[in-house]
Amino acid sequence: MIEFINRPVVRLTLIGLIALVVQTTLLADLQFDGIALQIMLAMSIGAGISGGSERGALAGFMFGLMFDLVLSSPLGLTALVYGLVGFLAGYANSLAVANPWWLNALIGAGGSAAATFAYPVVATWVGVDGWLTTRVIEVAIVVALANALIVPLAAPVMRWGLVIKRRARLAPPPEIFA
Amino acid sequence: MFSMSRRRAVVLLALSSILLITLDLQGNAVVDGVRRAFGTVFQPLQDAGRVITRPIGNAWRGITQYDDLEAENERLQDRIDQQEGAFIAALATARDAQELLALNGIDDLTGISSITAQVVGENPTNFSQTVEINQGSSDGLRVGMPVVNAAGLVGKVTEVFANRSIVMLATDVSYAIPIQVLNLPEPEPVVTTTTTTVPTTTTTTTTTTTPTSTSTTTTTPLSPLSPSPLTSIAPVVTSIAPVLTVAPPTTQPTPSSVVDINALPAAETGAFRGRGSDRAPIVEFVDQSSRFGEIKVGAVVITAGGSKSLAPRGIVIGRVVKIVERSGTSGAVLEVRLTARLSTLNFVRVLLYQPAVSP
Numbered sequence: 001m002i003e004f005i006n007r008p009v010v011r012l013t014l015i016g017l018i019a020l021v022v023q024t025t026l027l028a029d030l031q032f033d034g035i036a037l038q039i040m041l042a043m044s045i046g047a048g049i050s051g052g053s054e055r056g057a058l059a060g061f062m063f064g065l066m067f068d069l070v071l072s073s074p075l076g077l078t079a080l081v082y083g084l085v086g087f088l089a090g091y092a093n094s095l096a097v098a099n100p101w102w103l104n105a106l107i108g109a110g111g112s113a114a115a116t117f118a119y120p121v122v123a124t125w126v127g128v129d130g131w132l133t134t135r136v137i138e139v140a141i142v143v144a145l146a147n148a149l150i151v152p153l154a155a156p157v158m159r160w161g162l163v164i165k166r167r168a169r170l171a172p173p174p175e176i177f178a
Numbered sequence: 179m180f181s182m183s184r185r186r187a188v189v190l191l192a193l194s195s196i197l198l199i200t201l202d203l204q205g206n207a208v209v210d211g212v213r214r215a216f217g218t219v220f221q222p223l224q225d226a227g228r229v230i231t232r233p234i235g236n237a238w239r240g241i242t243q244y245d246d247l248e249a250e251n252e253r254l255q256d257r258i259d260q261q262e263g264a265f266i267a268a269l270a271t272a273r274d275a276q277e278l279l280a281l282n283g284i285d286d287l288t289g290i291s292s293i294t295a296q297v298v299g300e301n302p303t304n305f306s307q308t309v310e311i312n313q314g315s316s317d318g319l320r321v322g323m324p325v326v327n328a329a330g331l332v333g334k335v336t337e338v339f340a341n342r343s344i345v346m347l348a349t350d351v352s353y354a355i356p357i358q359v360l361n362l363p364e365p366e367p368v369v370t371t372t373t374t375t376v377p378t379t380t381t382t383t384t385t386t387t388t389p390t391s392t393s394t395t396t397t398t399p400l401s402p403l404s405p406s407p408l409t410s411i412a413p414v415v416t417s418i419a420p421v422l423t424v425a426p427p428t429t430q431p432t433p434s435s436v437v438d439i440n441a442l443p444a445a446e447t448g449a450f451r452g453r454g455s456d457r458a459p460i461v462e463f464v465d466q467s468s469r470f471g472e473i474k475v476g477a478v479v480i481t482a483g484g485s486k487s488l489a490p491r492g493i494v495i496g497r498v499v500k501i502v503e504r505s506g507t508s509g510a511v512l513e514v515r516l517t518a519r520l521s522t523l524n525f526v527r528v529l530l531y532q533p534a535v536s537p
Contacts, residue, residue, distance in 0.1 A: 017220070017223060020220070021224055021226075021227035022227065022231070024224055024227075025224060025227040025228045025230075025231040025232075025299070026227070026235065027302065028299060028300040028301060029231065029232075029238060029239070029300060030235060030238050031300070034455055034521075035304055036300075036301070036302055036303065036304055038304075054183075054184050054188075057191055058187070058191070061191045065198075066216075068198075069212070069213050069216040070216070070217065070220060071302070071303060071306065071308075072308055072336045072337055072344050072346060073303070073306055074203055075199065075201070075202040075209055075213065076194070076195040076197070076198030076199040076202065077199055079194075079195045079198065080196070080199070083188075083191045083192070083195065084188075084192070087188050116304070119305065123305070127203065128351070128352065129351060130453055130454055131305045131351060133456060135454065135455075135456040139304045143304070
């Protein structure tokens with residue numbers, strides 16, 4: 001049983017389901033000027049920061065796919081964007097030797113803004129017109145500011161989700177040797 | 179900088195996403211099945227989460243929207259007072275209209291079964307415009323059914339699970355429906371018909387209420403951002419009501435049973451589509467015949483119905499608030515203000531209507 005729970009896929013599924021419940025209930029209610037905060041996106045970026053670009057992409061893809069399954073938007077759209085953002089967050093984090101909390105916040109804000117702009121662009125590319133409006137700027141600012149606060153909290157959760165041991169966490173990221 | 183395996187992993191994920199998007203957009207049955215299965219598994223978790231988070235959401239709304247609610251309450255109280263007279267006249271007219279439709283074998287909204295549902299979930303994203311309702315396929319709901327509330331069109335059902343459904347709001351960029359634009363007749367004839375009908379509609383309450391509502395609507399010019407849809411529809415109600423019989427059925431047939439076709443509003447068809455939460459929905463491709471004349475700000479927009487339309491004819495959508503002329507043959511674009519307030523939905527009605535021919 002413990003071995004089962006220790007698998008990253010199981011832990012990520014658990015985290016993803018809880019985050020999805022929070023996203024579709026609490027955060028759907030607590031909107032700022034009609035803008036909902038995006039905890040699934042924060043988790044994807046947190047995975048990139050904690051586990052590196054590859055695991056960030058996988059976790060982002062998984063969370064995006066779960067989110068797509070409860071939305072009426074095309075399946076795979078959010079998975080694509082969150083996967084890419086998870087990858088970029090991991091890559092950006094690998095460029096720094098240390099990762100203080102403010103750097104996580106900065107990556108969280110930048111990644112969230114990038115994902116919020118990328119989402120309607122990809123949607124337009126696959127044929128869903130009308131999302132790419134000036135409102136995207138307002139949405140990107142609010143989501144980026146909120147995720148700057150959420151991502152530093154999401155990173156330790158994602159470390160647990162990705163089963164990253166303390167020793168591995170303190171070691172330099174693998175990208176530094178590349 | 180990137181190793182080969184890492185690059186390959188990212189490319190694989192991106193290709194998988196694109197494959198999924200392609201399959202979903204083509205309407206793959208497996209994708210639909212997976213979505214439904216996930217929805218069934220996820221629903222109990224979401225319900226449990228909602229029980230826990232609802233008080234927090236209510237507290238948040240109480241803090242952030244208290245002033246708005248208070249102002250809205252006062253405004254609605256004023257509007258109720260204004261509409262009371264028009265409502266009584268409208269009731270009589272609606273009854274007569276239903277009789278006429280039944281006589282001519284035309285379906286109307288009252289003949290369509292409906293289910294009341296409560297909005298239990300808001301839109302979790304910042305792009306699509308959807309809400310979640312607490313009725314599903316076990317209650318007879320199907321994808322495509324129109325959703326309305328007391329004010330007018332709300333949207334359509336896009337996803338159906340066993341006990342819940344996702345409703346795409348009329349403001350969503352993917353929402354489109356054939357509509358009719360009704361140019362309301364000029365208010366002058368209303369005054370004359372009111373005076374002539376007094377002898378025929380002897381003791382009914384309509385005779386006392388009609389002048390009240392008429393005077394209100396004729397003296398108030400229709401501004402482009404006039405907030406009250408019903409008071410502006412009142413001229414139609416009051417102009418038709420006296421011509422059609424409002425008297426009890428025992429009265430002998432009178433010339434009043436003849437409908438004056440010129441008094442009825444002219445209608446033209448077009449296409450309605452949403453443009454997101456921050457922009458007003460629009461009507462395009464409106465044919466303008468000579469009888470229809472020039473489209474006016476304040477014209478009423480209703481669903482057009484038809485064998486392929488997902489909604490029956492006659493659901494009120496809203497009113498034209500702005501007319502944007504375009505050069506060439508493309509015609510004007512009409513910006514529409516919806517009569518239903520989609521930001522504060524609570525209870526809605528799903529019409530169990532499916533078109534005769536699948537669209």
